[in-house]
Amino acid sequence: MARLGMLIDLSACVGCAACAVACKMENQVPAGASRLWIREREVGLFPNLAVEFRPEQCNHCENPPCVPVCPTGASYQTKDGLVEVDVAKCIACGACAAACPYDARFTNKKGGYADKCNFCAHRLAKDQQPACVETCPAYARVFGDLDDPNSEIAKVLKAAERSDVLRPDQGTRPKVIYLNAPSKKGLTQEVSDS
Amino acid sequence: MTEFYGVPNTGEFWHWTNALHFVLVGLAGGMALLAAILTLRQHPERNRYVWLAAVLIVLDLFVLWAESPARWRFSHIWLFLSFQPGAPIWWGAWGLAAALVATAALLLKQWFVPLRRIPEVVPGLVLLLGSLVALAYPGFALAVNTTRPLWNEMMLFIFPITALLMVLAIALLLGSTWAKRWEVLVAALSLALLVAYPLTLQGAAREHFNQEGLIGYGVAGLLIAVAALFFRNPRWAAALGLAGAVGVRWLLVMVGQFQSPGL
Numbered sequence: 378m379a380r381l382g383m384l385i386d387l388s389a390c391v392g393c394a395a396c397a398v399a400c401k402m403e404n405q406v407p408a409g410a411s412r413l414w415i416r417e418r419e420v421g422l423f424p425n426l427a428v429e430f431r432p433e434q435c436n437h438c439e440n441p442p443c444v445p446v447c448p449t450g451a452s453y454q455t456k457d458g459l460v461e462v463d464v465a466k467c468i469a470c471g472a473c474a475a476a477c478p479y480d481a482r483f484t485n486k487k488g489g490y491a492d493k494c495n496f497c498a499h500r501l502a503k504d505q506q507p508a509c510v511e512t513c514p515a516y517a518r519v520f521g522d523l524d525d526p527n528s529e530i531a532k533v534l535k536a537a538e539r540s541d542v543l544r545p546d547q548g549t550r551p552k553v554i555y556l557n558a559p560s561k562k563g564l565t566q567e568v569s570d571s
Numbered sequence: 572m573t574e575f576y577g578v579p580n581t582g583e584f585w586h587w588t589n590a591l592h593f594v595l596v597g598l599a600g601g602m603a604l605l606a607a608i609l610t611l612r613q614h615p616e617r618n619r620y621v622w623l624a625a626v627l628i629v630l631d632l633f634v635l636w637a638e639s640p641a642r643w644r645f646s647h648i649w650l651f652l653s654f655q656p657g658a659p660i661w662w663g664a665w666g667l668a669a670a671l672v673a674t675a676a677l678l679l680k681q682w683f684v685p686l687r688r689i690p691e692v693v694p695g696l697v698l699l700l701g702s703l704v705a706l707a708y709p710g711f712a713l714a715v716n717t718t719r720p721l722w723n724e725m726m727l728f729i730f731p732i733t734a735l736l737m738v739l740a741i742a743l744l745l746g747s748t749w750a751k752r753w754e755v756l757v758a759a760l761s762l763a764l765l766v767a768y769p770l771t772l773q774g775a776a777r778e779h780f781n782q783e784g785l786i787g788y789g790v791a792g793l794l795i796a797v798a799a800l801f802f803r804n805p806r807w808a809a810a811l812g813l814a815g816a817v818g819v820r821w822l823l824v825m826v827g828q829f830q831s832p833g834l
Contacts, residue, residue: 392576409578411578416579433579442718445655449661465644468639478831488640489640490640490641544718
């Protein structure tokens with residue numbers, strides 16, 4: 378059993394949004410909704426200012442709040458730790474969207490189901506990387522098994538000076554991990570302070 | 572300053588149809604509770620309330636079905652018989668279903684002889700249990716979302732109490748005098764909860780509430796206050812209490828979708 382996750386090196390991300398475009402194309406995401414988007418913000422105080430480009434998506438939490446609230450069992454965790462949606466069971470009630478602290482979910486009106494990033498599960502099944510990872514021109518993204526000490530993701534994470542997750546206060550234990558954030562206090566705290 | 576490439580899904584995930592459901596499920600659950608109590612007490616008015624409960628449950632389920640983008644999978648919540656006790660909507664669906672079956676058993680017995688063999692207390696108790704679940708579920712469905720600070724634990728009390736206020740107001744408007752003293756009590760309780768609720772909000776949540784909902788909340792609270800305190804004309808008071816309770820439920824569903832800051 379793997380523990381699939383993703384690293385995003387914020388010091389490498391240039392905010393080109395190629396990942397967002399690749400995701401949109403690969404997964405045929407409808408207009409007006411996103412599985413992945415980039416947040417651009419200024420962090421720090423003059424003269425120590427920086428611009429942070431932060432891609433955001435489903436965090437595939439180890440303790441996902443969207444799963445227990447699903448009344449049909451359509452939202453579930455795979456044995457590899459992916460948080461998935463069984464489209465055939467989903468009744469699009471919106472309970473999972475309400476529970477997600479990251480606004481990662483939306484209702485796909487055309488198909489009538491809750492939609493979100495699934496790390497391109499259809500590509501993983503063919504031993505391919507998620508579209509966003511493959512597209513990133515800055516190699517800011519690393520995907521793989523966090524539990525495998527020989528995997529690239531585990532090595533990069535171990536070597537990183539600093540790693541953060543979004544909203545650690547929620548206790549969701551995200552598996553999308555941000556490296557080398559330019560903000561001093563962590564991804565969440567700095568925004569809360571401002 | 573924060574900007575985005577791509578659209579974060581920060582818009583409303585529940586729309587006016589969902590707010591309407593949160594009103595209708597309160598009416599359905601509350602009416603089912605009245606019907607169950609009257610049935611168990613063999614009250615002469617019980618049949619009228621069982622009918623009302625059945626109609627409101629069907630109407631609520633119809634609204635949910637009509638607004639759902641997954642209309643042909645709507646029944647899956649019952650079809651899969653999945654056991655999801657962590658999901659308030661699962662409880663709500665089964666509570667409403669149980670209440671609907673009980674009302675059907677009570678109403679159809681005049682035409683179907685086999686149903687007459689079932690003592691009235693049996694569907695009465697099923698209706699009571701189903702109604703309690705249906706009354707409690709909306710508050711839980713909101714309060715489980717800990718990342719939405721406006722939907723705090725107060726929802727567990729505000730939603731069942733305002734549901735009772737709505738159905739007792741309807742009972743008064745229908746001329747059921749036994750509802751009068753309960754209406755006053757429940758209106759006073761609702762008012763106390765509405766006064767306490769803003770005090771439980773902090774920081775950005777309070778700021779958002781003040782900006783987006785304070786006026787509507789104040790008006791709805793005022794209507795309930797009139798219903799609770801100025802009870803010389805019971806029908807007017809009932810109508811105002813009903814309008815206030817509907818407004819509070821609607822507003823909390825819509826305004827409460829605010830995500831706590833931190834991203």
